[in-house]
Amino acid sequence: MSNPSTERILNGEHSYLTIDGRIGGVVLDQRKHPLPWYVTFAIGFGLLQVMMLAFTWLLYKGVGIWGINIPVGWGFAIINFVWWIGIGHAGTLISAILLLMRQLWRNSINRFAEAMTLFAVMCAGLFPLLHTGRPWVAYWLFPYPSVLGVWPQFRSPLVWDVFAVSTYMTVSALFWYIGLIPDFATMRDKARNRLAQIVFGILSMGWRGSAGHWFRYETAYLILAGLSTPLVLSVHSIVSFDFAVSIIPGWHTTIFPPYFVAGAIYAGFAMVLILAIPIRAWYGLKDFITMRHLDWMAKFMLGTGLVVFYGYLMEAFYAWYSGNKYEQYMMMNRWVGPYAPLYWALIVCNGITPQFLWSPKVRRNLAMLFTISVVVSIGMWLERFMIVVESLHRDFLPSSWGMYAGTIWDWATFIGTIGFFTFNMFLFIRFVPMINMFEMKDLLHKITGRVPAQAITQRAHEAAELAEERA
Amino acid sequence: MDKRDKSQLYGLLAEFGDAEEIVVAAGKAREAGYTRLDAFTPFPVHGLPEAIGFRDVLVPWLIFIGGVCGALAGFGLQYWINAVDYPMDVGGRPFVTWPSFIPVTFECTVLFAAFAAVIGMLMLNGLPRPHHPLFNSDRFGRASQDRFFLCIEARDPRFDGAATRRFLEELGALSVEEVPA
Numbered sequence: 001m002s003n004p005s006t007e008r009i010l011n012g013e014h015s016y017l018t019i020d021g022r023i024g025g026v027v028l029d030q031r032k033h034p035l036p037w038y039v040t041f042a043i044g045f046g047l048l049q050v051m052m053l054a055f056t057w058l059l060y061k062g063v064g065i066w067g068i069n070i071p072v073g074w075g076f077a078i079i080n081f082v083w084w085i086g087i088g089h090a091g092t093l094i095s096a097i098l099l100l101m102r103q104l105w106r107n108s109i110n111r112f113a114e115a116m117t118l119f120a121v122m123c124a125g126l127f128p129l130l131h132t133g134r135p136w137v138a139y140w141l142f143p144y145p146s147v148l149g150v151w152p153q154f155r156s157p158l159v160w161d162v163f164a165v166s167t168y169m170t171v172s173a174l175f176w177y178i179g180l181i182p183d184f185a186t187m188r189d190k191a192r193n194r195l196a197q198i199v200f201g202i203l204s205m206g207w208r209g210s211a212g213h214w215f216r217y218e219t220a221y222l223i224l225a226g227l228s229t230p231l232v233l234s235v236h237s238i239v240s241f242d243f244a245v246s247i248i249p250g251w252h253t254t255i256f257p258p259y260f261v262a263g264a265i266y267a268g269f270a271m272v273l274i275l276a277i278p279i280r281a282w283y284g285l286k287d288f289i290t291m292r293h294l295d296w297m298a299k300f301m302l303g304t305g306l307v308v309f310y311g312y313l314m315e316a317f318y319a320w321y322s323g324n325k326y327e328q329y330m331m332m333n334r335w336v337g338p339y340a341p342l343y344w345a346l347i348v349c350n351g352i353t354p355q356f357l358w359s360p361k362v363r364r365n366l367a368m369l370f371t372i373s374v375v376v377s378i379g380m381w382l383e384r385f386m387i388v389v390e391s392l393h394r395d396f397l398p399s400s401w402g403m404y405a406g407t408i409w410d411w412a413t414f415i416g417t418i419g420f421f422t423f424n425m426f427l428f429i430r431f432v433p434m435i436n437m438f439e440m441k442d443l444l445h446k447i448t449g450r451v452p453a454q455a456i457t458q459r460a461h462e463a464a465e466l467a468e469e470r471a
Numbered sequence: 472m473d474k475r476d477k478s479q480l481y482g483l484l485a486e487f488g489d490a491e492e493i494v495v496a497a498g499k500a501r502e503a504g505y506t507r508l509d510a511f512t513p514f515p516v517h518g519l520p521e522a523i524g525f526r527d528v529l530v531p532w533l534i535f536i537g538g539v540c541g542a543l544a545g546f547g548l549q550y551w552i553n554a555v556d557y558p559m560d561v562g563g564r565p566f567v568t569w570p571s572f573i574p575v576t577f578e579c580t581v582l583f584a585a586f587a588a589v590i591g592m593l594m595l596n597g598l599p600r601p602h603h604p605l606f607n608s609d610r611f612g613r614a615s616q617d618r619f620f621l622c623i624e625a626r627d628p629r630f631d632g633a634a635t636r637r638f639l640e641e642l643g644a645l646s647v648e649e650v651p652a
């Protein structure tokens with residue numbers, strides 16, 4: 001296994017053309033797709049059908065097919081909503097925050113991570129919609145002049161959520177598309193197929209790469225990154241307000257917003273690694289997504305994992321320090337109550353597993369890194385289960401205590417959205433350049449400061465040919 | 472092609488091999504007195520907008536205006552609903568509880584500013600524009616791939632077919648091509 005510290009953020013001998021060829025070739029040469037693409041896509045498509053089935057049955061029968069009850073009215077729908085939207089956050093962190101920090105290594109993973117954000121937010125958005133029970137009137141969530149004469153309650157975090165998530169989805173899509181315009185122009189100019197030329201021509205909006213256009217483009221892109229940075233922090237903070245603004249034991253704490261944001265980035269980096277490790281191997285992109293990238297992402301995971309673990313410790317501390325018996329009971333209930341195995345599994349997944357990432361050997365071992373990422377994703381799901389279910393199932397009045405478990409339809413919906421996500425991700429890989437080509441060329445230019453030797457010889461060759469033609 | 476009427480010519484397109492070369496070439500063309508020129512590159516080249524004499528500060532202002540409109544729209548909406556259209560007296564509490572209006576106001580600010588950024592940038596750039604005389608050139612496709620182009624337009628007062636071509640060739644262009652309008 002190669003050593004990340006000696007690896008660069010761009011490996012191999014590359015010229016501008018080989019970068020285009022390697023990344024754009026995946027889209028332009030449709031016959032060359034590797035077998036794992038078909039297998040994973042088929043699995044994703046199959047699970048998507050499970051989702052459609054679960055949705056259809058839900059729309060027919062109502063939310064009664066789910067395991068939700070009184071007192072646990074939130075259940076899987078909210079667990080999965082928070083889990084998915086958290087996964088999306090790493091994409092914006094990579095594309096916006098690391099851009100503002102001038103971290104050049106983000107260039108090879110931002111497109112990919114932004115796509116992940118979009119699809120994760122799509123999956124997330126489905127859950128609260130279905131949880132309303134009547135998704136066909138979901139537009140009631142938005143303020144519009146209705147004949148009913150009523151308006152949404154703007155003092156409720158649930159309405160803040162509608163604005164936060166829809167703004168996040170829209171801004172992420174804009175950011176992603178703006179990043180794609182110059183690459184669509186490259187694809188338009190490289191394509192030999194008439195259909196591809198027309199489609200990419202429309203998508204590129206006639207981008208010519210004029211110096212003035214680039215100037216405005218970079219200004220807009222940078223400010224958009226500056227806007228996305230507080231936006232992404234606000235989204236998961238507002239999601240955490242859904243809990244923290246209530247008075248339920250275990251929810252009513254001020255640590256929730258930062259703890260949620262750290263957990264979101266933690267889960268998101270795990271998902272980026274789960275996707276990047278196999279895909280870079282299948283598509284020969286190891287020159288662009290190097291061991292160094294994986295190493296940095298693993299360190300991000302470790303760092304945010306420690307923040308999350310600190311959150312767990314502080315929750316326990318607050319429960320004790322508050323002197324509030326409901327808070328204290330809630331904590332004891334987590335440790336030794338009916339769901340105690342899930343709590344301890346959570347501590348193993350999210351508190352202990354990431355500690356292996358301190359070791360450079362583990363960060364270099366792709367199988368280990370992949371496994372840890374999967375474990376972290378499971379851990380983050382358990383965390384949301386713990387927060388949503390354990391605070392609700394035993395609150396103030398023992399007479400209203402209850403138990404909760406997901407039904408087969410809860411699981412079908414959840415696993416179905418994983419299929420939906422995979423399906424979208426693999427369509428994206430096949431039809432859109434998955435690494436930002438112009439930023440990689442910019443990176444090559446910045447690293448080398450001159451044209452690589454290979455390109456110089458090629459250019460000399462072409463100049464000679466042109467001279468011959470002219471003569 | 473050489474005998475073409477000047478009015479039918481869009482300009483002369485010179486091809487360069489690297490980012491540094493085009494910045495130098497663009498600077499020299501400006502020094503030589505050409506004013507209607509533009510450069511086309513596969514990625515943003517720093518110093519190039521200055522070299523061709525491009526200056527624009529509108530985008531940040533548009534985004535700022537977008538953000539202010541968003542903030543006013545977001546807060547105004549909540550104010551109007553809670554104080555004017557549907558005031559609800561909950562135990563004598565105030566109608567305009569402004570701290571609870573902040574999250575939605577913030578989200579609207581970001582949303583409007585982001586739209587201003589994207590739409591403003593595209594409109595100022597004159598995009599979408601699927602057809603442009605430069606696309607008539609066979610070599611121009613490489614402006615989005617690995618080559619750097621400098622175009623001196625025929626409407627430039629100093630433009631002179633043969634002299635401008637010689638000037639561009641002397642700058643070290645790999646090729647110089649006439650682009651029909």
